Amino acid sequence: MFRFIARRLLFAVLVIVAVQVIVFAITHALGSPARLMLPATASAEQVALLDSQLGYDRPWWEQLVELLLGSIVGDFGTSYWQNVPAGGVVFSRLPATLALVGLSMALAIAVSVPLGVLAAMRRGTTWDKTIVTISLVGVSMPAFWIGYLLIILFSVQLGWLPTSGYGTPAHYVLPVITLAALPIGRLTQIVRSSMLGEVGQQYMLVGSSLGLKPVTRIYKHALKNASIPILTMTGWEISRLISGFTVLVEVVFSWPGIGQLAVQAIEHRDVPLLVASVTVVAGLIVVLNLLLDVAYSLLDPRIRTAPTARRTSKEKEPA
Amino acid sequence: MSGNILEVRSLATSFATARGPVLAVRDVSFDIGVGEIVGLVGESGSGKTATAQSVMQLLPSHATVTGSIQFGGRDLAALDRQQLRGVRGREISMIFQDPMTSLNPVLTIGTQFLDVLRAHGTVTRAAARSRGVELLGLVGIPEPALRMQQYPHQMSGGMRQRALIALALANEPRLLIADEPTTALDVTVQAGILRLLVELRDRIGMSILLVTHDLGVVSETCDRVLVMYGGRLVEAGIVRSVLRAPRHPYTAALLSSSIPVDVARSERLVTIDSSADDLHNPFVGCAFNPPCSAEEHTHD
Amino acid sequence: MMSALTARISRQKQPKPTWRPPGASTIGQKLAAGFLLLVVFVAIFAQQIAPHDPNGQSLARRLQPPIWEGGTLEFILGTDELGRDVLTRIMYGAQTSISIGIVVVLITMVVGTTLGIIAGYVRGRFDTVLMWICDVVLSLPGLLLSAVLVFVLGASATTVIIALSIEGWLVYCRMARGMVLTVRSTAYIDATRTIGTPPIRVLVRHVLPNIAPPIVTLATLEFARVVLAEAALSFLGFGIQPPLVSWGLMINSGGDYLTIAWWLITLPGLVLTITVLSANVVSDWLRQLTDPLAQAVSAR
Numbered sequence: 001m002f003r004f005i006a007r008r009l010l011f012a013v014l015v016i017v018a019v020q021v022i023v024f025a026i027t028h029a030l031g032s033p034a035r036l037m038l039p040a041t042a043s044a045e046q047v048a049l050l051d052s053q054l055g056y057d058r059p060w061w062e063q064l065v066e067l068l069l070g071s072i073v074g075d076f077g078t079s080y081w082q083n084v085p086a087g088g089v090v091f092s093r094l095p096a097t098l099a100l101v102g103l104s105m106a107l108a109i110a111v112s113v114p115l116g117v118l119a120a121m122r123r124g125t126t127w128d129k130t131i132v133t134i135s136l137v138g139v140s141m142p143a144f145w146i147g148y149l150l151i152i153l154f155s156v157q158l159g160w161l162p163t164s165g166y167g168t169p170a171h172y173v174l175p176v177i178t179l180a181a182l183p184i185g186r187l188t189q190i191v192r193s194s195m196l197g198e199v200g201q202q203y204m205l206v207g208s209s210l211g212l213k214p215v216t217r218i219y220k221h222a223l224k225n226a227s228i229p230i231l232t233m234t235g236w237e238i239s240r241l242i243s244g245f246t247v248l249v250e251v252v253f254s255w256p257g258i259g260q261l262a263v264q265a266i267e268h269r270d271v272p273l274l275v276a277s278v279t280v281v282a283g284l285i286v287v288l289n290l291l292l293d294v295a296y297s298l299l300d301p302r303i304r305t306a307p308t309a310r311r312t313s314k315e316k317e318p319a
Numbered sequence: 320m321s322g323n324i325l326e327v328r329s330l331a332t333s334f335a336t337a338r339g340p341v342l343a344v345r346d347v348s349f350d351i352g353v354g355e356i357v358g359l360v361g362e363s364g365s366g367k368t369a370t371a372q373s374v375m376q377l378l379p380s381h382a383t384v385t386g387s388i389q390f391g392g393r394d395l396a397a398l399d400r401q402q403l404r405g406v407r408g409r410e411i412s413m414i415f416q417d418p419m420t421s422l423n424p425v426l427t428i429g430t431q432f433l434d435v436l437r438a439h440g441t442v443t444r445a446a447a448r449s450r451g452v453e454l455l456g457l458v459g460i461p462e463p464a465l466r467m468q469q470y471p472h473q474m475s476g477g478m479r480q481r482a483l484i485a486l487a488l489a490n491e492p493r494l495l496i497a498d499e500p501t502t503a504l505d506v507t508v509q510a511g512i513l514r515l516l517v518e519l520r521d522r523i524g525m526s527i528l529l530v531t532h533d534l535g536v537v538s539e540t541c542d543r544v545l546v547m548y549g550g551r552l553v554e555a556g557i558v559r560s561v562l563r564a565p566r567h568p569y570t571a572a573l574l575s576s577s578i579p580v581d582v583a584r585s586e587r588l589v590t591i592d593s594s595a596d597d598l599h600n601p602f603v604g605c606a607f608n609p610p611c612s613a614e615e616h617t618h619d
Numbered sequence: 620m621m622s623a624l625t626a627r628i629s630r631q632k633q634p635k636p637t638w639r640p641p642g643a644s645t646i647g648q649k650l651a652a653g654f655l656l657l658v659v660f661v662a663i664f665a666q667q668i669a670p671h672d673p674n675g676q677s678l679a680r681r682l683q684p685p686i687w688e689g690g691t692l693e694f695i696l697g698t699d700e701l702g703r704d705v706l707t708r709i710m711y712g713a714q715t716s717i718s719i720g721i722v723v724v725l726i727t728m729v730v731g732t733t734l735g736i737i738a739g740y741v742r743g744r745f746d747t748v749l750m751w752i753c754d755v756v757l758s759l760p761g762l763l764l765s766a767v768l769v770f771v772l773g774a775s776a777t778t779v780i781i782a783l784s785i786e787g788w789l790v791y792c793r794m795a796r797g798m799v800l801t802v803r804s805t806a807y808i809d810a811t812r813t814i815g816t817p818p819i820r821v822l823v824r825h826v827l828p829n830i831a832p833p834i835v836t837l838a839t840l841e842f843a844r845v846v847l848a849e850a851a852l853s854f855l856g857f858g859i860q861p862p863l864v865s866w867g868l869m870i871n872s873g874g875d876y877l878t879i880a881w882w883l884i885t886l887p888g889l890v891l892t893i894t895v896l897s898a899n900v901v902s903d904w905l906r907q908l909t910d911p912l913a914q915a916v917s918a919r
Contacts, residue, residue, distance in 0.1 A: 011754070011755075014755055015755050015758045015759065018755045018756070018759065019759055019760075019764075022759070022764060023764070023767060026764075026767055026768050026771050027767070027771060029771060030771060030772070036770075036771060133647075136896060136899055136900060136903075137892075137896060139899065140843070140847075140892050140893075140895040140896035140899055141892050141895075142847055142850055142851065142854075142867075142870075142888065142891060142892065142895075143851075144851070144854050144867075144870060145870060145884070145888035145891065145892065148870065148873075148874060148877060148884045148885075148888070149884075149885065149888070151877060152877060152881050152884070152885070156877065156878050156881075163877075201420065202415065202417060202420035202421050203420060203421055203422055203423045203424070205377065205415070206413075206415060206421045206422070206483070207423070207434075208377060208407070209375060209377055209407055209408065209412065209413040209415075209487075210407060210408035210412065210435050210438065210486060210487065210489075211404045211405065211406070211407035211408030211409055211435075211438050211439060211490075212408070212434055212435065212438045213404070213437075213438050214404075216434050216437075216438065220426070220434070221423050221426070221434075224423075224425050224426070225423065225424065225425050228425075239758070240757070240758070240760075240761060243760035243761070243762065243763065244760065244761060244762035244763070244848075244851065247762055247763060247855070248762075248851055248854065248855070251854075251855065252874070262763055262766075263766070263855055266766055266767060266770050266857065267856070269770075274767065278760065278763050278764065278767065281760045281763060282758075282759060282760055285758060285759075285760060286758065289758065299425070300425065301424070301425055301427075301470045301472070302424065302470070302472050
């Protein structure tokens with residue numbers, strides 16, 4: 001099991017390095033980042049000046065190494081726009097995003113698992129068809145649209161909830177629901193199909209023949225097995241979704257998180273801040289995936305305990 | 320008092336498929352006495368597994384079962400889901416062909432025992448554990464206490480099958496239905512399992528319905544044998560007499576097609592010139608009709 | 620005896636099968652396909668059928684509501700903050716979004732599938748490296764990186780296509796490679812190698828027909844995703860720029876008028892959602908049609 005985790009850890013590190021390399025490459029692709037940061041009308045001297053101020057005139061490998069090493073300790077240089085260390089700004093925004101993502105995922109799991117199980121157990125019935133339709137709609141709606149719709153309905157028309165901002169629990173409601181929508185749709189589909197996969201398995205028939213209680217069979221036996229493919233499929237997909245959708249939701253609701261920061265950084269042409277926020281977002285994805293990998297390895301005893309060495313059946317076996 | 324633990328009359332099972340209903344079991348009737356081991360023999364597609372599963376009402380929802388299945392004074396075919404659950408694992412148990420997939424891979428053997436015992440009564444964890452250890456010992460698994468903590472993938476095929484038998488016995492059923500329990504196992508392991516089954520019958524007086532395609536197994540372990548072909552029961556009787564003097568041409572053909580040890584290399588092997596009936600178009604009359612070589616014969 | 624039994628069974632209520640014959644489609648699927656065709660039609664002929672000029676501004680008639688809220692027939696879905704007709708802009712938006720979607724899907728499908736097939740055939744280091752790249756890149760925050768790329772290259776339809784293509788080919792690669800590996804290991808491919816069939820022929824005759832259905836199914840799914848991604852980029856301001864129209868852009872500018880002109884956000888978003896939903900439904904339908912396993916399952 002530890003070898004498995006170690007491999008996943010290595011992969012995680014690789015991803016973070018890759019993100020930084022890619023962003024670095026993109027921002028240096030058409031010349032120095034300074035050119036990007038200054039308005040188009042800036043003269044060549046101004047660009048060169050900024051370049052040397054920010055260290056962009058050094059050889060590229062030197063810059064890259066500094067970037068990579070610096071990111072380990074959270075040093076991303078200084079934000080051009082806000083004139084404070086970029087790392088500090090990013091990390092100050094982290095809690096808001098974590099809260100949003102954490103609550104959304106919790107909501108998604110709480111809703112999807114029962115729905116998915118229900119759909120699988122009542123396969124082919126109206127329940128199943130309704131739930132499948134709901135999940136299809138869930139994955140088709142753009143997050144920003146859902147957000148606005150909810151705002152129009154609940155804030156503007158009904159006046160129940162604030163339109164944007166951050167602070168009170170009421171501010172959390174709409175953003176969390178919006179962000180959870182697509183994961184609910186996708187996760188329900190995954191839970192349903194995983195459960196369907198388990199229901200046909202031989203051990204379920206055996207459990208039936210032994211007269212096990214239905215609740216035991218569904219939740220203890222089938223779901224525990226189904227949770228393995230659920231986790232493996234979820235981690236990959238959902239964490240990608242989270243990165244994209246969180247940005248959109250934060251923009252719609254003016255949520256002071258990293259996603260919104262990244263967008264603002266791009267708008268303000270603040271390369272150091274942009275690099276910092278994109279890297280941290282990637283880091284979030286990677287950490288989320290790692291946690292899911294750990295959960296998956298804990299759940300599947302075949303990974304946790306290696307099978308006893310294959311003995312020849314003639315020897316140890318009681319014949 | 321008939322001394323029969325199971326009395327099946329006119330059992331018929333059909334499956335709904337895309338091409339219409341398939342009649343897998345046609346008008347099958349048989350008895351199983353207390354403490355008897357009855358073999359149910361047939362080739363693939365003969366309907367033997369369907370018969371076995373019909374008794375326990377374990378078939379999927381697109382199957383229809385008709386007929387009467389008298390067990391312990393009740394007709395199993397007339398019970399509802401709740402009542403059936405009470406019977407399964409408690410008065411009738413079943414073991415299946417493939418031990419590799421029959422156990423839940425993510426739960427320990429101990430947990431699976433707990434579930435089985437709790438399904439039919441209240442037990443404490445400690446009581447369940449000791450009962451499990453006792454049962455594993457009964458089926459001949461060494462170091463049973465250790466095995467209780469293990470997962471299925473840590474055990475070999477033969478051991479898993481024994482564990483499954485132990486689970487099936489946990490609530491002391493009166494009838495055990497064994498559907499090809501040794502087909503997926505090594506020959507050496509097979510012998511052990513079969514010996515265990517006979518031992519169980521001797522020790523605790525349990526009846527066994529042993530479904531198999533292997534006449535050798537039948538002759539070794541069974542008291543009576545039922546022969547199925549094309550969904551029908553074509554012969555029934557005490558093992559010795561059936562094997563010595565089969566009345567139905569199919570049984571005779573089965574017997575003669577088993578390869579004797581001393582067959583000379585140049586002799587041609589006897590084959591049965593038939594194929595499993597197309598059960599979509601059930602043949603009225605003798606299921607063995609076209610290849611039937613006897614002029615006239617009677618059968619049940 | 621037999622006919623009486625058959626009669627009894629056929630009179631017995633047959634269990635209602637929960638299958639649909641493979642190939643039959645539900646009304647939802649037909650609607651979805653129809654809607655997609657409609658959208659594509661509109662996208663192609665927007666210039667001809669749109670009632671107005673998408674960029675025709677007139678401050679006099681800004682923020683008119685749709686017809687059912689008091690608007691006029693001339694601007695049936697209302698007008699935006701600059702007096703432009705919403706219906707026209709939705710139509711032109713379709714043109715942009717659909718064409719970008721199709722272009723990206725075509726590019727990524729061809730590139731990804733080719734690379735995947737090569738990887739599956741050649742194996743070795745190329746394959747390992749390619750899969751590592753796929754794994755890593757698929758774990759990256761796609762939307763943000765696309766935004767950065769578009770920002771650096773300058774926002775336009777072309778750069779959006781480039782950005783979306785760069786991350787889009789990976790899924791095809793994975794799938795194509797997986798399928799090649801599966802097909803390769805089948806016995807009949809080994810047979811062709813034994814006979815000496817040239818690899819190209821194996822590829823065309825055997826591999827491609829097997830790969831094509833799932834790839835096409837994946838392509839429809841990807842189409843849905845790309846349309847959403849373009850809308851997201853345009854919404855954030857890193858996508859389509861005026862004078863071109865995109866649904867995402869419309870929702871963006873509509874955001875400022877959310878309290879007074881709900882139709883500016885709701886209507887384009889609705890069309891976007893239904894388009895994506897239709898693509899998802901059609902993709903599912905294709906999968907049902909082409910996946911033989913799904914066909915067998917649906918016949919139960």
